[in-house]
Amino acid sequence: xxxxNYRDSRPIYEQIKDGLRKLxxxxxxxxxxxxxxxxxxxxxxxxxxxxxxxxxxELEGEGYxxxxxxxxxxxxxxxxxxxxxxxxxxxxxxxLVTELRYxxxxxxxxxxxxKEEDKT
Amino acid sequence: xxxxxxxxxxFDGFAALDGTTxxxxxxxxxxxxxxxxxxxxxxxxxxxxxxxxxxxxxxxxGEQVWENAALKARIAAxxxxxxxxxxxxxxxxxxxxxxxxxxxSMERYEKLKEVFNIDEKRAIRxxxxxxxKQVAFWLALSCMPDYLVLDEPVDGLDPVMRRQxxxxxxxxxxxxxxxxxVSSHNLRELEDVCDHVGIMDHxxxxxxxxxxQLQDNMVKLQVVFRDGVNEVPPELPVLHASRVGRIHTLIxxxxxxxxxxxxxxxxxxxxxxxxxxxxxxxxxxxxxxDYAVKDIVL
Numbered sequence: 517x518x519x520x521n522y523r524d525s526r527p528i529y530e531q532i533k534d535g536l537r538k539l540x541x542x543x544x545x546x547x548x549x550x551x552x553x554x555x556x557x558x559x560x561x562x563x564x565x566x567x568x569x570x571x572x573x574e575l576e577g578e579g580y581x582x583x584x585x586x587x588x589x590x591x592x593x594x595x596x597x598x599x600x601x602x603x604x605x606x607x608x609x610x611x612l613v614t615e616l617r618y619x620x621x622x623x624x625x626x627x628x629x630x631k632e633e634d635k636t
Numbered sequence: 637x638x639x640x641x642x643x644x645x646x647f648d649g650f651a652a653l654d655g656t657t658x659x660x661x662x663x664x665x666x667x668x669x670x671x672x673x674x675x676x677x678x679x680x681x682x683x684x685x686x687x688x689x690x691x692x693x694x695x696x697x698g699e700q701v702w703e704n705a706a707l708k709a710r711i712a713a714x715x716x717x718x719x720x721x722x723x724x725x726x727x728x729x730x731x732x733x734x735x736x737x738x739x740x741s742m743e744r745y746e747k748l749k750e751v752f753n754i755d756e757k758r759a760i761r762x763x764x765x766x767x768x769k770q771v772a773f774w775l776a777l778s779c780m781p782d783y784l785v786l787d788e789p790v791d792g793l794d795p796v797m798r799r800q801x802x803x804x805x806x807x808x809x810x811x812x813x814x815x816x817x818v819s820s821h822n823l824r825e826l827e828d829v830c831d832h833v834g835i836m837d838h839x840x841x842x843x844x845x846x847x848x849q850l851q852d853n854m855v856k857l858q859v860v861f862r863d864g865v866n867e868v869p870p871e872l873p874v875l876h877a878s879r880v881g882r883i884h885t886l887i888x889x890x891x892x893x894x895x896x897x898x899x900x901x902x903x904x905x906x907x908x909x910x911x912x913x914x915x916x917x918x919x920x921x922x923x924x925x926d927y928a929v930k931d932i933v934l
Contacts, residue, residue, distance in 0.1 A: 520828075527851050527911050528828055555810035562802035564665050565810035566831040570848060 532571040547593030643692035652678040654839030667826040668819040670836035676819040684713045712781035718772040726756040737779040745778040766792040786818040823915040857886045860906040
């Protein structure tokens, strides 16, 4: 479900965070669905449980998951858009746009992409 | 909690431990790293009660380790050169372990038999080096220890077995809160399994932090300055700088955000913060301690 890339320069906890976030955002993990327990994930990935706990805590702080004491962690249903994540993604889009412009992609083409996204 | 305070151990006047101080919080996985001959194995032999320190304190859970059988029954260790009786089979060694560890679990032993898939009637000395290591893990984990002390534990294990063994150890940490101290040179692997790291050199612990702290306190930046700025501004606290073409690679002792903010003042064309791997942290931390790869052409 989550795969770790050992050649990735991102720290392990960030890879876990990004992996889980992707599952939640794409809907692969339904709202209120239970996430694997820290222990299960630690044995499955052979990773320190505290590292996984850190990823869970940060995801909870960002609002992607919530935890119920004694029951575990669950995917959040309605996402309160997280400001920090939004900023991060927008920076990435800006970088991409700069590169696309350099390659000669016109604004019309870029706008067309945005419209396409709207329809789906 | 494992605590070592100002431990000194001399062999013929050579101080293998020279005022070592180290703390392993309960329930954590502590990675002990350091160059060859730093004193890691010597320290581990103190933790398992094989050596007695000349001075200082070595305590586990608040108790002295030396000659403390009740405490040692709760510590399982896999030393670098694991000992077994010459003619013994796995089953014989299991009986030997069972005699010393009251918490030894036969149920676990049987379960782990399936995992390791080694015939328990085989003589251990006829097994390969890697299989002997597997037997060591098999028996150590069957002891249900509260403390697990591992010296270069996965040396000689194949990649599948390494993951298998770490998965078992991590399961124990998550489930039973086992405290683990592991020495290794494989920093890539330690990064996955450890939450605390201590760097040792010349019989001392130079630095000990939680992995999260280590990663948040040092950053690697790739920077391209605007025309006219050819040198790294001298007022920046840079630990290490190198340059390829226009791209400067800077190592700074601060978190990524702070570093990016400080560089923003110079209005660079590009700033890219990359987290450091444990291997890089190790190299840069020890670089200050007069230890680096020397450029020698043979």
